[in-house]
Amino acid sequence: MTAVDPETRIPDPIDVDAAEEARLRAAAGLGPPALAPALGSEYAGFELVGVPDRPPQTEREREMYTLEEGEMLLNMGPQHPSTHGVMRLVVKLRGEVVTDLDPVLGYLHRGIEKLCENATYTTVLTYVDPMDYLASMHNEHAPAIAFEKLFGIQAPRRAEYIRALVVELNRVFSHGLMIGFLALDMGGLTPILYSFINRDDVVELLASISGQRMLFNFFRVGGVNWDVNDEFLSRLGKWHGTVLKSIGDNEKLITENEIFKGRTQDMGILNAEQAISYGVTGPNLRASGVPFDVRKAHPYSIYDELEFDVITQQRGDVYARYLQRIAELKQSLHLIDQIMDKMPPGPVQAQVPGIIRPKPGRAYGAVESPRGLYSVYAISDGGPTPYRFRMRDPSFITLQVMPLLMPSHLIADTMAIMASLDPVMGGVDK
Amino acid sequence: MRLLVERFPETARDLWTDEDTVEVQIPRGSVVETLRTLRDDPQFSFFMLADAAAVDYGVGNHFEVVYHLYSDKHPAWLRVRVPVERANPRTPSVTSLWTGAMFHEREMYDMMGIVFEGNRDLRRIYMSPDYRSFPQRKDFLLPDDAADSSAAGVNPLERPETWDLTTFSKELTSSAATYPPLDTQVDVPAEAYPHGQESADKSRPA
Numbered sequence: 017m018t019a020v021d022p023e024t025r026i027p028d029p030i031d032v033d034a035a036e037e038a039r040l041r042a043a044a045g046l047g048p049p050a051l052a053p054a055l056g057s058e059y060a061g062f063e064l065v066g067v068p069d070r071p072p073q074t075e076r077e078r079e080m081y082t083l084e085e086g087e088m089l090l091n092m093g094p095q096h097p098s099t100h101g102v103m104r105l106v107v108k109l110r111g112e113v114v115t116d117l118d119p120v121l122g123y124l125h126r127g128i129e130k131l132c133e134n135a136t137y138t139t140v141l142t143y144v145d146p147m148d149y150l151a152s153m154h155n156e157h158a159p160a161i162a163f164e165k166l167f168g169i170q171a172p173r174r175a176e177y178i179r180a181l182v183v184e185l186n187r188v189f190s191h192g193l194m195i196g197f198l199a200l201d202m203g204g205l206t207p208i209l210y211s212f213i214n215r216d217d218v219v220e221l222l223a224s225i226s227g228q229r230m231l232f233n234f235f236r237v238g239g240v241n242w243d244v245n246d247e248f249l250s251r252l253g254k255w256h257g258t259v260l261k262s263i264g265d266n267e268k269l270i271t272e273n274e275i276f277k278g279r280t281q282d283m284g285i286l287n288a289e290q291a292i293s294y295g296v297t298g299p300n301l302r303a304s305g306v307p308f309d310v311r312k313a314h315p316y317s318i319y320d321e322l323e324f325d326v327i328t329q330q331r332g333d334v335y336a337r338y339l340q341r342i343a344e345l346k347q348s349l350h351l352i353d354q355i356m357d358k359m360p361p362g363p364v365q366a367q368v369p370g371i372i373r374p375k376p377g378r379a380y381g382a383v384e385s386p387r388g389l390y391s392v393y394a395i396s397d398g399g400p401t402p403y404r405f406r407m408r409d410p411s412f413i414t415l416q417v418m419p420l421l422m423p424s425h426l427i428a429d430t431m432a433i434m435a436s437l438d439p440v441m442g443g444v445d446k
Numbered sequence: 447m448r449l450l451v452e453r454f455p456e457t458a459r460d461l462w463t464d465e466d467t468v469e470v471q472i473p474r475g476s477v478v479e480t481l482r483t484l485r486d487d488p489q490f491s492f493f494m495l496a497d498a499a500a501v502d503y504g505v506g507n508h509f510e511v512v513y514h515l516y517s518d519k520h521p522a523w524l525r526v527r528v529p530v531e532r533a534n535p536r537t538p539s540v541t542s543l544w545t546g547a548m549f550h551e552r553e554m555y556d557m558m559g560i561v562f563e564g565n566r567d568l569r570r571i572y573m574s575p576d577y578r579s580f581p582q583r584k585d586f587l588l589p590d591d592a593a594d595s596s597a598a599g600v601n602p603l604e605r606p607e608t609w610d611l612t613t614f615s616k617e618l619t620s621s622a623a624t625y626p627p628l629d630t631q632v633d634v635p636a637e638a639y640p641h642g643q644e645s646a647d648k649s650r651p652a
Contacts, residue, residue, distance in 0.1 A: 121572060294545050296546070314523065413546055
């Protein structure tokens with residue numbers, strides 16, 4: 017074991033801050049900072065859950081974990097039904113009103129970026145599937161685009177149409193599930209059942225073209241794995257006849273529901289400037305009135321040949337985010353119609369060698385996933401594996417707005433706000 | 447691209463472009479000013495930070511922080527590359543421009559050990575707070591790589607160079623823990639672990 021050279025050691029800002037703080041406090045004649053409030057007799061015997069048993073590492077952490085009179089900390093998670101995965105929220109409460117909030121991530125961290133640096137280009141497309149498990153097709157689409165740029169090949173036009181078809185189908189069930197979970201988190205059990213019926217139809221449909229129900233492994237560098245088959249087409253026709261009814265059932269239950277509107281309107285308002293500054297993308301950004309959609313901004317695949325508008329809402333609250341999902345869901349059905357009409361004949365896979373060794377270079381591939389801008393930055397050094405493989409997952413970035421949106425709301429409403437942002441922890445923790 | 451050359455003649459180097467990305471390299475010192483101009487100037491209007499990522503070019507080389515920006519006035523993504531020394535991995539934070547850079551920077555600090563000056567919440571985000579390595583660096587070896595390592599007895603999972611040994615030994619002496627003793631070899635080579643089959647056999651009743 018080599019000794020650490022103080023010159024080359026990574027300077028740890030944390031230690032510097034703590035030492036500086038200790039010095040300042042000593043100069044001012046103060047004791048160590050109060051991390052947790054002194055336990056009064058009524059709390060004797062209880063442990064304060066959530067307060068870290070170490071000095072605060074940053075300014076923000078000190079602010080969050082220093083309690084004033086009448087405030088308390090509450091731990092939600094990591095196992096909590098409404099966190100849509102494994103995540104811990106430390107909530108600072110005054111009575112029943114949230115005053116501050118600290119998301120603690122990493123319970124599902126698998127190091128997929130590092131794994132992908134040790135996998136061949138073909139294998140990477142299988143590793144990214146379980147990341148955002150409600151948008152596996154989109155997860156595969158962005159690396160496929162980036163790798164094709166690196167390799168300098170183009171997928172055949174029919175393959176591009178099939179790609180657009182499957183990602184729009186994926187978007188339909190992802191948005192459908194979000195609507196169901198939003199209602200579920202506010203106590204309405206029925207909509208999630210309709211959502212899951214619709215979702216099951218779509219995954220069976222995608223299984224008939226790719227072979228798997230959830231982790232599709234359908235995209236290839238330079239094309240897709242299979243062409244559309246008879247079973248897929250007959251299922252698609254049958255599904256198309258029923259999907260509008262199943263969405264309509266949900267809409268009838270939710271959209272004009274007084275309780276739903278009372279609990280979602282003017283709740284968790286995110287304005288356009290805040291949304292852009294916080295890096296929010298996708299339906300959440302468009303619900304705040306910013307018309308940014310990667311399919312229009314930087315058209316990939318065949319989206320420049322399809323007709324569609326960028327839908328926006330104005331209010332930016334939970335209800336607007338719900339309406340945005342409904343509108344985009346119907347738009348996706350419209351896009352699926354156009355794709356099926358225009359789909360050209362031809363091959364679905366370009367000629368690609370078994371082991372892909374692109375020239376050294378860099379490429380950026382971005383797609384519009386159901387949760388926003390999902391992008392991949394890949395660097396090749398000429399070898400059979402990517403030198404660096406970076407994924408930008410939209411739900412990870414979107415989670416940052418929670419400490420902005422949730423304060424001043426009741427604790428029960430935090431779940432509605434959380435569900436309206438529609439994060440998927442598999443993608444957040446990578 | 448021409449606009450970039452005109453406006454940043456001294457800072458913009460290595461301009462390069464592919465089908466939908468324009469790439470530019472700027473020095474670390476001018477990151478905040480350059481990105482602020484790119485964001486606020488109506489000619490550029492790169493108002494959205496699409497991505498911020500860190501790249502490790504290996505031991506003896508440098509790190510790089512890469513920003514991808516989006517503008518509604520230009521038909522390409524803008525990629526801004528900022529080299530960062532490996533010996534002193536510090537670079538200014540851009541959280542003053544985009545609040546949403548916070549999680550990007552926390553992730554880069556956690557995975558690569560790059561310190562963003564001015565970020566007021568630079569904590570680890572994925573790994574636990576007492577974790578001492580930076581897993582996405584190229585000298586962080588996976589168990590599979592241990593056989594290729596030239597360093598004898600390298601810990602297959604963590605590089606001791608990145609540990610703060612002062613704190614580490616303090617932790618050891620303050621607790622009853624005796625693992626791992628500092629003066630002996632910390633790591634057991636991968637071959638020394640009992641074979642999976644053997645241990646399974648032992649657990650079976652005779």
